[in-house]
Amino acid sequence: MSDMRKTPTIQDVARFAKVSTATVSRALSSPERVSLGTRDRVSEAIRVTGYTLNQAARSLRQRAAKTILVALPDIRNGFFSSILDAIEREATNRGYSVLVANLYLGHESARRLEGYLFSNRADGLLLLDGSLDPQALRVLTTAPHSFPMVVACEDIPNAGFHRVLTDNQVAAERATRHLIDLGHRRIGHLVGPENNVVARERNAGFVSALRQAGIEPNPQWLIRGNFEMQAGFAAAARFMTLSERPTAVFAANDESAIGFLSGLRQQGIECPRDISIVGFDDLEVAAHYRPALTTMRQPRETLGRLAAETLIDLLEDDGTTRSAMHIVLNCELIVRGSTAPLAQ
Amino acid sequence: MSDMRKTPTIQDVARFAKVSTATVSRALSSPERVSLGTRDRVSEAIRVTGYTLNQAARSLRQRAAKTILVALPDIRNGFFSSILDAIEREATNRGYSVLVANLYLGHESARRLEGYLFSNRADGLLLLDGSLDPQALRVLTTAPHSFPMVVACEDIPNAGFHRVLTDNQVAAERATRHLIDLGHRRIGHLVGPENNVVARERNAGFVSALRQAGIEPNPQWLIRGNFEMQAGFAAAARFMTLSERPTAVFAANDESAIGFLSGLRQQGIECPRDISIVGFDDLEVAAHYRPALTTMRQPRETLGRLAAETLIDLLEDDGTTRSAMHIVLNCELIVRGSTAPLAQ
DNA sequence: CGGTGTAGTGCAATCGATTACATGCGGTTG
DNA sequence: CAACCGCATGTAATCGATTGCACTACACCG
Numbered sequence: 001m002s003d004m005r006k007t008p009t010i011q012d013v014a015r016f017a018k019v020s021t022a023t024v025s026r027a028l029s030s031p032e033r034v035s036l037g038t039r040d041r042v043s044e045a046i047r048v049t050g051y052t053l054n055q056a057a058r059s060l061r062q063r064a065a066k067t068i069l070v071a072l073p074d075i076r077n078g079f080f081s082s083i084l085d086a087i088e089r090e091a092t093n094r095g096y097s098v099l100v101a102n103l104y105l106g107h108e109s110a111r112r113l114e115g116y117l118f119s120n121r122a123d124g125l126l127l128l129d130g131s132l133d134p135q136a137l138r139v140l141t142t143a144p145h146s147f148p149m150v151v152a153c154e155d156i157p158n159a160g161f162h163r164v165l166t167d168n169q170v171a172a173e174r175a176t177r178h179l180i181d182l183g184h185r186r187i188g189h190l191v192g193p194e195n196n197v198v199a200r201e202r203n204a205g206f207v208s209a210l211r212q213a214g215i216e217p218n219p220q221w222l223i224r225g226n227f228e229m230q231a232g233f234a235a236a237a238r239f240m241t242l243s244e245r246p247t248a249v250f251a252a253n254d255e256s257a258i259g260f261l262s263g264l265r266q267q268g269i270e271c272p273r274d275i276s277i278v279g280f281d282d283l284e285v286a287a288h289y290r291p292a293l294t295t296m297r298q299p300r301e302t303l304g305r306l307a308a309e310t311l312i313d314l315l316e317d318d319g320t321t322r323s324a325m326h327i328v329l330n331c332e333l334i335v336r337g338s339t340a341p342l343a344q
Numbered sequence: 345m346s347d348m349r350k351t352p353t354i355q356d357v358a359r360f361a362k363v364s365t366a367t368v369s370r371a372l373s374s375p376e377r378v379s380l381g382t383r384d385r386v387s388e389a390i391r392v393t394g395y396t397l398n399q400a401a402r403s404l405r406q407r408a409a410k411t412i413l414v415a416l417p418d419i420r421n422g423f424f425s426s427i428l429d430a431i432e433r434e435a436t437n438r439g440y441s442v443l444v445a446n447l448y449l450g451h452e453s454a455r456r457l458e459g460y461l462f463s464n465r466a467d468g469l470l471l472l473d474g475s476l477d478p479q480a481l482r483v484l485t486t487a488p489h490s491f492p493m494v495v496a497c498e499d500i501p502n503a504g505f506h507r508v509l510t511d512n513q514v515a516a517e518r519a520t521r522h523l524i525d526l527g528h529r530r531i532g533h534l535v536g537p538e539n540n541v542v543a544r545e546r547n548a549g550f551v552s553a554l555r556q557a558g559i560e561p562n563p564q565w566l567i568r569g570n571f572e573m574q575a576g577f578a579a580a581a582r583f584m585t586l587s588e589r590p591t592a593v594f595a596a597n598d599e600s601a602i603g604f605l606s607g608l609r610q611q612g613i614e615c616p617r618d619i620s621i622v623g624f625d626d627l628e629v630a631a632h633y634r635p636a637l638t639t640m641r642q643p644r645e646t647l648g649r650l651a652a653e654t655l656i657d658l659l660e661d662d663g664t665t666r667s668a669m670h671i672v673l674n675c676e677l678i679v680r681g682s683t684a685p686l687a688q
Numbered sequence: 689c690g691g692t693g694t695a696g697t698g699c700a701a702t703c704g705a706t707t708a709c710a711t712g713c714g715g716t717t718g
Numbered sequence: 719c720a721a722c723c724g725c726a727t728g729t730a731a732t733c734g735a736t737t738g739c740a741c742t743a744c745a746c747c748g
Contacts, residue, residue, distance in 0.1 A: 009734055020698045025736055035696060055463040056403035057734035060703050065400060067443075067465075075432065076628075081425040088419065088446050097443050097465060099411075102432050119399040120704095121411075121441060229628055262632035284420075284573055288606035290634045353704055364728045369706055379726060401704035404733045464734095691747085698741080703734105711728075717721085 008049040017045035028053070059120060067097040068311055069122035073129040075102055077227070077255060078283045079300065080128060083152070086304025087126060094312050103129050123148065124311050130154030130197040148314045150325075152307035154197040162314065162325040164307040168198055171296045171331035172205025172250070173212075175278045178294070178333060179248040180213045183342035184276060188221035188246035190235055190256055199227070202252050202280065221246050225256045232256035236263025247275060247342055254279040254286050254295055261289070261338070272340035282334055291337035299329050352393040361389035372397070403464065411441040412655055413466035417473045419446055421571070421599060422627045423644065424472060427496070430648025431470060438656050447473050467492065468655050474498030474541040492658045494669075496651035498541040506658065506669040508651040512542055515640045515675035516549025516594070517556075519622045522638070522677055523592040524557045527686035528620060532565035532590035534579055534600055543571070546596050546624065565590050569600045576600035580607025591619060591686055598623040598630050598639055605633070605682070616684035626678055635681035643673050 014021045019038055027034045027042040034042070045051075059065045070087055072080045084100065091098050099122055124147060150162045179187050189206045192199025203222075210217045223239060225231045232255065239245065239260075251257035257279035261271055271277055271291055279286060282297035310325055358365045363382055371378045371386040378386070389395075403409045414431055416424045428444065435442050443466055468491060494506045523531050533550045536543025547566070554561045567583060569575045576595065580603075583589065595601035601623035605615055615621055615635055623630060626641035654669055 010736095011734075021735075022699080022737075023697060026697090029736085033696080038696080053463050054404070054734050055465045056400050056409060057464075057703090058736075059400035060398070060404050060705090061734085061736045063703075075419075075429045076422065076425050078420065078422060078425075081420050081422075084444070085419045085446060088444060092445075099441050100428070100432060100444055101436075102429060119397050120401075121399045229632055233632065258629060258632050262634070262636075265634065285602060285629055288573055288577065288602050290606070290609065292606075354706095355704075365705075366707075366729080367727060370727090373706085377726080382726080398704050401733090402706075404735090405704085405706045407733075689748105693744105693746080695744090696742090699739090701738085702736080706732080708731085709729085711726105713725090714723105715725105716723075718719105 007054075008051045009054065010051065012049050013042065013045045013051045016049055017041040063120070064315075065097075065120055065123050066095060067099055067122045068124050068126055068308070068315075069099045069101060070126045071101045071103055071129055073103055073131055074227075075100065078285070079253065079255075079281045079298070082300040083128065083304035083307075086301045087308040090305045090308035091312070094308075096312060103132070123315050125149040126307055126311055127151045128153050130199070131193060131195055148311060150307055150311040150314065152303060155201065156197065160324050162310055164303060164310055164325075164327045164329075166298050166303065166329045166331050168201035168331075169205040169208070171280070171298075171333075172202040173209040174205075174331075174333055175280065175296050176206045176209035176250050177213070178278060178335070178339065179250060179276060180209065180215070182248070182276060182339060184246075184248035185215060185342075186218075186221070186244070186246045186248070187215070188218075188223055188239075188249040190223045190225045190232060190249055190251040190260055192252035192256075193226040196227075199252055202250075206250050218246075220244075223249070225252060225260075227253050227256055229255045229259035229262075232259025232261075233263040234259075236260050236267060236269075239264070240267050240269075245275075248277070248339070249275065250278045252280060254281040254283040254293060257293060257295070257338075258285070258289060261291075261293075271338050273343075276339040276342075278339055280331075286334075287336065289338075294336045294339040295334055296331040297334050298331050303329055351398075352395045353398065354395070356393050357386065357389045357395045360393055361385040407464070408659075409441075409464055409467050410439060411443055411466045412468050412470055412652070412659075413443045413445060414470045415445045415447055415473055417447055417475055418571075419444065422629070423597065423599075423625045423642070426644040427472065427648035427651075430645045431652040434649045434652035435656070438652075440656060447476070467659050469493040470651055470655055471495045472497050472651075474543070475537060475539055492655060494651055494655040494658065496647060499545065500541065504668050506654055508647060508654055508669075508671045508673070510642050510647065510673045510675050512545035512675075513549040513552070515624070515642075515677075516546040517553040518549075518675075518677055519624065519640050520550045520553035520594050521557070522622060522679070522683065523594065523620060524553065524559070526592070526620060526683060528590075528592035529559060529686075530562075530565070530588070530590045530592070531559070532562075532567055532583075532593040534567045534569045534576060534593055534595040534604055536596035536600075537570040540571075543596055546594075550594055562590075564588075567593070569596060569604075571597050571600055573599045573603035573606075576603025576605075577607040578603075580604050580611060580613075583608070584611050584613075589619075592621070592683070593619065594622045596624060598625040598627040598637060601637060601639070601682075602629070602633060605635075605637075615682050617687075620683040620686075622683055624675075630678075631680065633682075638680045638683040639678055640675040641678050642675050647673055 010021045010024050013024045024042055027039050031039055068091055075081055088098050152164045155165055191203055207217050223235045225235050257277055269275055279293045279295035282295045286293035286295050306327055354365045354368050357368045368386055371383050375383055412435055419425055432442050496508045499509055535547055551561050567579045569579050595604055601621055613619055623637045623639035626639045630637035630639050650671055
């Protein structure tokens with residue numbers, strides 16, 4: 001407390017080690033360019049003075065913050081928090097810090113992202129939000145000084161972005177086909193948020209699977225949702241008012257599937273006896289829910305890791321403007337107790 | 345793409361507006377000190393040049409990164425991700441960015457934190473990890489240049505930290521008493537990780553409630569866990585091997601309670617018919633689980649917001665070294681379907 | 689022995705914004 | 719009218735690390 005000197009700088013270290021600041025700097029960032037003896041003296045000086053690097057100064061000089069920005073729609077969702085976890089791991093391994101930005105409204109978000117990125121706080125963006133206003137995105141792309149960016153989870157075709165995705169549409173088809181294979185013909189879909197790319201792809205996969213099986217989708221059975229548990233719960237009430245009800249439902253994600261199941265139970269509908277449900281994501285709780293949830297597993301850890309890898313590779317590849325990466329990961333159908341053959 | 349000039353600086357703006365850089369800087373950070381006419385010219389110049397602030401340069405000069413570091417044990421846990429969400433909101437509102445650091449091992453963590461903080465990447469630390477090695481913490485405290493820091497969730501008494509907590513022990517007592525009130529006498533506890541402060545407090549509350557009711561806790565009924573769902577699931581198997589089994593269990597958190605319930609069901613034990621369970625946290629899924637989980641609700645949003653507020657207040661209070669804050673929030677017992685009166 | 693190469697180090701400019709201090713100017717006051 | 723004040727603005731130092739260039743000393747080669 002009494003020791004209120006300012007924090008030591010590279011100057012202090014230099015003075016103590018009786019070398020120039022240039023040498024100290026080199027001893028830190030490229031030790032092989034410094035003789036063994038000096039290196040030791042510098043280490044000792046650092047120890048004694050308690051020196052730590054000032055990242056702001058380094059960033060200013062090197063024009064790089066060694067930081068990536070992760071923009072996501074909802075940290076609280078287990079799907080995103082897992083991905084964030086994987087990203088953070090990979091980034092830390094490679095010496096990068098992770099800034100998080102939660103984008104509640106698709107609207108003002110773009111301004112926020114701009115502010116973040118163009119201010120040298122972050123060197124690149126990892127965008128996980130499928131709901132972002134397309135016009136907002138255009139700002140990011142067409143900005144006079146565009147910067148490295150990878151979109152993950154959501155597809156934004158034809159924009160030249162690097163992308164790391166899962167095959168949402170194909171996976172949704174497979175999930176739906178699973179229900180068809182069980183004999184279901186009256187199949188509904190608990191939809192994700194409007195204007196969300198991922199939600200639309202899953203919807204498309206759903207429709208496509210039905211059509212392939214010669215079933216015409218019933219628009220009444222597209223039940224509004226928004227990926228959230230509460231919305232799934234509310235959807236159950238609306239479901240009950242349908243004059244004719246599906247015997248199976250493909251939910252756009254696990255959270256809403258769980259809310260939906262919970263709502264249905266309250267209405268006396270039992271799963272899988274009265275209805276079969278497939279979810280999407282394979283959240284950890286899916287296996288422990290009752291009934292255990294049949295779901296499409298997304299390789300979340302892999303997805304997060306690859307996304308981070310791709311972005312950081314991009315940042316460190318100076319100039320070598322490779323053509324846009326496009327990685328697509330497969331999902332895996334996990335069959336559990338929430339789906340059953342159609343009762344005769 | 346052909347437009348590869350470097351990003352515009354305050355110099356460019358100044359040149360364009362025909363004023364000095366000082367004036368531009370003032371127009372941005374204290375507009376009232378600049379005449380209306382110049383202010384307009386500067387705005388226009390900023391618009392035309394597409395200028396954005398270089399945060400690194402500002403941080404260097406002002407010795408403040410306008411960034412806080414949030415250190416937590418597991419982002420994937422719904423409890424922490426909710427808190428992180430609240431923190432991020434508050435921080436953003438007040439113009440701060442949020443860096444996240446996941447601390448897997450209680451060990452190397454301290455080094456990492458040190459590195460982060462003493463490098464001017466972040467101005468302060470929000471510590472949410474109850475498992476941090478005490479010795480590691482000492483490093484942070486006794487460092488010659490200690491910095492603002494708030495611990496949340498976990499209590500670290502006598503260290504002079506600012507703290508924002510819930511009354512874990514009292515809440516655990518209340519949760520346990522709820523079981524006692526229902527007539528249960530053989531009550532077990534699904535424990536959190538060893539060396540975790542929060543886990544210990546809840547354990548203490550559990551024991552204290554029993555003692556107050558004249559019940560001597562049975563050491564056999566302290567079931568090992570670590571806050572994770574999987575551990576709860578595994579615990580159920582061990583539970584089955586007990587010669588005499590409790591009729592009720594207080595789980596240290598909802599995640600492990602859910603895993604435990606799932607494991608028990610697999611063993612044919614029905615809740616609440618055969619056993620009553622109380623959890624802790626009130627995760628969103630708790631209300632939608634089956635049975636709906638009786639649990640102690642922690643005011644997560646409030647907790648996150650207050651923690652962020654406290655830290656930022658601290659950062660902006662130059663010098664006014666107030667004595668350490670100590671905020672304690674109350675939890676609320678939410679009674680749902682997982683607890684029932686002891687069957688005679 | 690002169691020339692060339694190279695390892696090790698220092699000097700000083702540089703990154704971009706902020707800010708203490710200085711300046712000029714119009715207006716007020718005693 | 720001189721002294722003074724305050725507003726608006728400019729000048730230039732400053733934050734702390736990096737790095738291009740220059741220099742020295744020594745080794746090696748023909």
